[in-house]
Amino acid sequence: MALMRSEIKTGGGDWLGIKKGTLKEVRDESAKYDWADVYLVVEFEVEGSQYTRPLKIAGSWEKNADGTIQDCTLLKRMTFFFDAIGFQGGVNQHGEWCDENEQKIDDICSFLETQYAGTACTVYVFKELSKNGKAYTKIHNKVLAHGNGREKELESYIEFLRTKGFIKEAPADHTNPTTTESNPLPDGIDIASL
Numbered sequence: 073m074a075l076m077r078s079e080i081k082t083g084g085g086d087w088l089g090i091k092k093g094t095l096k097e098v099r100d101e102s103a104k105y106d107w108a109d110v111y112l113v114v115e116f117e118v119e120g121s122q123y124t125r126p127l128k129i130a131g132s133w134e135k136n137a138d139g140t141i142q143d144c145t146l147l148k149r150m151t152f153f154f155d156a157i158g159f160q161g162g163v164n165q166h167g168e169w170c171d172e173n174e175q176k177i178d179d180i181c182s183f184l185e186t187q188y189a190g191t192a193c194t195v196y197v198f199k200e201l202s203k204n205g206k207a208y209t210k211i212h213n214k215v216l217a218h219g220n221g222r223e224k225e226l227e228s229y230i231e232f233l234r235t236k237g238f239i240k241e242a243p244a245d246h247t248n249p250t251t252t253e254s255n256p257l258p259d260g261i262d263i264a265s266l
Contacts, residue, residue: 112129125209140165158188204249
């Protein structure tokens with residue numbers, strides 16, 4: 073009989089920082105949140121990680137007096153992502169998904185997965201410190217196309233955010249608080265603390 077031993081993980085892994093991420097899946101979770109006009113969860117396979125890492129593009133539109141959408145943070149986040157994967161479409165002034173020829177797209181998630189699954193991007197993976205004191209692993213919303221010095225460009229941008237206090241990274245030695253529940257459910261396990 074073969075000897076079985078668990079793989080003991082040490083340190084934070086080599087999956088944090090500026091990495092190559094490959095688009096794997098896109099989900100629309102806007103129905104879960106009444107405040108969200110858009111809530112896309114883009115899962116990336118990240119070098120050095122055995123798990124996919126999420127990029128969340130979420131928010132509400134800022135609108136003009138006539139009800140059309142205007143340039144806003146949500147639109148910027150979408151543009152970063154779409155430019156990184158090479159998609160020239162997006163939304164029209166009414167918030168409807170369209171391709172680069174302004175033809176409507178009924179299911180943006182299916183469209184992006186079909187057209188762009190496997191596309192490599194340059195991403196920043198970090199542990200974000202939340203208000204509840206826990207750290208959650210995520211991908212920063214500024215995503216760039218992979219290659220051609222993009223790593224340095226993203227590194228410079230992230231450093232700028234750090235100096236301005238716009239990014240809430242958990243300290244390297246951070247451990248998530250333990251739950252007080254006597255029998256936590258399996259889906260309550262926080263992988264970031266492993």
